[in-house]
Amino acid sequence: MIIATWNVRGLQQLPTQAAIVDFVRTHKIDVMGLLETKYKKENYTFFLKNNFREWKAMENFEMIENSRMLLMWNPSKVTLEPIRVEEQAIYTKIRCLTSNNTFHFVLVYGLHTIPVIDPLWDSLVKHVVKDEPTLVSSDFNNVLAEDERVEGSVHTEYEIKNMVDTCALLGLEDIMSMGCKYTCKNHAISSKIDRAMINDAWFTKGYVASTEFLPSRPYTDHSPTVTTLFEFKKHLKQFNIKEFSELSKRVKETGEKLEALQKQADRDTSDLALRVQITNQKKKTAYLEKFEREYFKQKAIFKHLLLSDRSTSFFHSLVKRNNSRNYIAFLYRRDGTITRDQEEIISEFVKFYSTLLGTKKEPEPIKVDICRQGPLVSEEDSRVMVRPITVEEIKEALFDIGNDKAPGPDGYSSAFFKKQWERVGKDVVEEVKEFFEKGQLLKNFNTTVISLIPKTSINPTVGDYRSFSYCYVFYKIFTKIRSRRMAPLLKLVDNAQSAFIPGRHIMDNIHLAQGLIRGYAEKKNAPKCTVKISDPSYMC
Template structure:
């Protein structure tokens, strides 16, 4: 349940485990905080993205106030481990009555019954754009999925067909990644916590079984770390001429610094004065280009171009304007750096290398259509394919 629903808080009644092991289970489950009642029959775990205030800790119940960070709403939760006889449960009922008289916010409780609670509004959904992740090509079923999706026929000219096939494939890959792979960063953090727990268990048990579990856990941890490293490499846009030691802090720093450099905090106007503030910065370039592109038409004598010597012959021009053949297009694609940033279609160069045998026809027809018509849709950029074709 913890992994499937990514819960922020879990309470366990009668865990049937010595309470001294609660810290190990906290790390194993991937939580940051925990508490145990006096007789060890109620365990509670929660993450740092929520606030938990203890209201009452008793041998038959634990009550706390729960609030997610960024939320203004409080929730009271009571976890019950009741005694077996009515006489021994009298203290429990008195405590519950006192709580009922004092709590005015939403309050819920459970006695052994499994319960899953969602206590936030998920109506706001931001736009999340597709981006091809390079580690996808290492998945066993990746090329099978691409080939199957690529076989779906799309009507229209070659430019439209490639555009729609890339869009359809992007939606399918995003869904496949969520369902089959999951959140890489969360899985890496989860296995890091599990490794700490397995290492502790191996030190305690020191058996063949514990060592096997530790080795299996280590392999799984490295598996997710490699995926996480691939994403960080891709985001940092660093060219890796040599594979070095893993250093995720370095890549995070590079990403943050790159974003900082791209941020515009102020601009200078034509009078030499600095302008700050998002609205003023956004409006200034708009007014500038509106003025620039609305100038009066000027009369230019076309003979002024006669003084420029002709450097391009008709043969050169005809060659530049001719359609490229498949091998020429393939050479350009395969000579592009795998470390360069993705194009406007959000696919990295590795995708085209890996899937060239699947997508060849659509890409070649797209390029040839461009040379015939000389136009591109907004989905594509001229820089994407054509700078080095000739």
């Protein structure tokens, strides 16, 4: 299903009408919202009769001058129920006849100044149903951040505050998009005022959407917004709905059974066997509830869960939300073209990381003479570094890993090894000692799972996904032991360095440099000069 919105800056001209008809047919639009039509009702009826004979439509022409909004839809693809019509918004409820999915759709056209646009934010807060999936799209005539406008007067916090507050209150956020970053280009001023946004309930329902902002064409200065909606793909391995439902069902059944036994014991207080049965049932219920809570803690990745007493529907919705976000609907290839094919998307990531992680390069020889001019590791420190690994070191390194850290590719977290230390501790110690004594590591232990986190919501490429590597617990133990032994050697690092030093941060020098050069471009300041010194001879 495809929904489009477009500020056409007037529908009177025949070339504009022809462009809209071609746009709808080319992109196979099912629902089309047109803004600033500047059309009379009799004219738009004639326009629909000639070009969209089978379509239905609604508008707000009688509520505001210049005929602001016209909403059209194809009844063979969707059913649309009008809910409310206002000067700056049209509220509807849509059901896709292909997937049978139902959601709310709000067509928005914000007015130009703060006093007249404020009623729009009040209306959205009042009429958007937060518990039901909602898509809000079109021309907001406002930006969400200062960097969404280039040239022209700078938007103040006062101008964007109401929109920011409204989106935060309703849980609205931009859909992952491609195409034009700035959707309105008025002379030298470029800004992002057209957008498509969805709420929290959209993720809870498991829906997925992607948006494309196309070039504006010659008849208007606004980009058309094309939003494609489709169901969450069940083949994604991030979340298994079947197992989740079985777990919750078992928790519910054990709780109901415990409640029934307790009611029975209240009627018959002399039945000792029943008391034993209740005790066992309590343990079973508590165990399953704890298991359910831990399961969804790993899935939801939400700190507030640590303070809750049970996994409620709120946390189930977070799981669905996170997994909907994990779906990559489209990707820009390295040559600038777009792909929506899942196999091609997978192939692009494999090629990227094969090149990034698999490139071999001979290291440059260490300049020993230069190294000897600086502080050196003492013989005593050297002996401490290579002393035999002890059981206590291994156990301390393991138990220092948080229980809620992500498991490795084998699915085992540090919590498993801690709780089963009496059974597996001996094997863990032998494996770790073998690594440090022989200097060899099993290939499986050196394997990681790369998880991708999007860094941008506009025109994503492979490089726009931040990668996180999930390592085996054994690998984490090796690293912790080595880092602990090397910690005393940090005294050799020069005081000018900011990385790897306790109490310092690698970004400190960057912030210092930014502070020093701030104001260089201002003419009223005194002349300044910065010199960057980099001597390759000191690189070893």
